Amino acid sequence: MKDKQRIVIKVGTSTLTYENGKANLRKVEKLCKVISDLENQGHEMVLVSSGALGVGMGKLGITTRPTETNKKQAIAAVGQCELMFMYDKFFGEYNNVVSQILLTKYVVETPHKEETVRNTFMSLIDMGIIPIVNENDSVATDELEGNKIGDNDQLSAIVAKIIDADKLIILTDIDGLYDKNPATNSDAKKINTVELITDEIKAMAGGRGSNRGTGGMATKILAAEIATEVGIDVQIISGENPETIYDVFEGKPVGTIFMGKEKDNDCN
Ligand SMILES: Nc1ncnc2c1ncn2[C@@H]1O[C@H](COP(=O)(O)OP(=O)(O)O)[C@@H](O)[C@H]1O
Numbered sequence: 001m002k003d004k005q006r007i008v009i010k011v012g013t014s015t016l017t018y019e020n021g022k023a024n025l026r027k028v029e030k031l032c033k034v035i036s037d038l039e040n041q042g043h044e045m046v047l048v049s050s051g052a053l054g055v056g057m058g059k060l061g062i063t064t065r066p067t068e069t070n071k072k073q074a075i076a077a078v079g080q081c082e083l084m085f086m087y088d089k090f091f092g093e094y095n096n097v098v099s100q101i102l103l104t105k106y107v108v109e110t111p112h113k114e115e116t117v118r119n120t121f122m123s124l125i126d127m128g129i130i131p132i133v134n135e136n137d138s139v140a141t142d143e144l145e146g147n148k149i150g151d152n153d154q155l156s157a158i159v160a161k162i163i164d165a166d167k168l169i170i171l172t173d174i175d176g177l178y179d180k181n182p183a184t185n186s187d188a189k190k191i192n193t194v195e196l197i198t199d200e201i202k203a204m205a206g207g208r209g210s211n212r213g214t215g216g217m218a219t220k221i222l223a224a225e226i227a228t229e230v231g232i233d234v235q236i237i238s239g240e241n242p243e244t245i246y247d248v249f250e251g252k253p254v255g256t257i258f259m260g261k262e263k264d265n266d267c268n
């Protein structure tokens with residue numbers, strides 16, 4: 001394992017909020033402390049954070065997730081400010097500077113767009129600033145409309161690919177991929193390692209586990225497919241205790257590890 005690693009961490013709404021939709025400040029603070037500590041160790045950390053809609057609902061006292069996309073967009077616009085306010089405050093307490101990058105999947109539409117975004121990321125990383133990414137919900141509606149494309153799981157894999165990350169860690173409300181959805185199957189068994197994402201693996205994934213999450217395991221497997229294809233390992237772990245991220249750095253077999261394919265060194 002390299003001494004200095006470039007790591008993308010994706011955290012879902014289910015980890016960042018309580019069931020009543022309010023921000024879980026204890027968890028957010030712990031997450032910021034762990035990421036700051038790893039940045040201080042010399043690693044290059046990037047955070048992809050969901051939660052704009054969830055935190056916005058909490059802030060506005062809205063308890064039922066609206067069905068209209070434009071309403072969800074408006075609430076997410078409120079929540080995104082709140083989310084960045086929290087991150088700025090908590091990372092600031094550990095002397096780390098953060099930045100906000102709002103993207104859509106269309107960032108990889110042309111090599112020019114991709115390069116522009118890569119340059120922004122690399123300048124921030126070189127300056128020791130932690131980029132915090134979310135889908136730009138005001139312009140991209142795929143995620144809020146609940147489609148399986150355009151969600152933050154896949155966006156995190158796209159980011160990992162663009163910046164040539166060493167690893168993508170996905171934090172969620174369950175400790176990895178099970179052979180069936182544990183929310184509805186009490187006999188579901190955890191899969192520790194996935195060497196190849198087959199149709200059988202894809203069939204294991206069900207939808208979201210709470211009314212706060214979006215894509216469930218299905219979008220996490222699609223994300224793993226994007227990243228492993230270009231040689232990036234993906235590890236899905238529980239966000240319950242953000243210190244589990246240290247276990248990943250120590251090479252411990254926590255969660256489910258999706259092995260990145262061998263990088264193709266053929267320049268032809
Ligand atoms: N095969 C599976 N293994 C594990 N979790 C699964 C599986 N199928 C569906 N899920 C559900 O996926 C949920 C996590 O996804 P999601 O609710 O979208 O969370 P997040 O907000 O972290 O993205 C879990 O709570 C679980 O109920």
Ligand SMILES: N[C@@H](CCC(=O)OP(=O)(O)O)C(=O)O
Binds near residue numbers: 014053
């Ligand atoms: N981009 C939106 C939706 C993200 C979302 O709910 O996704 P996730 O919690 O990762 O399943 C937001 O920040 O609320």
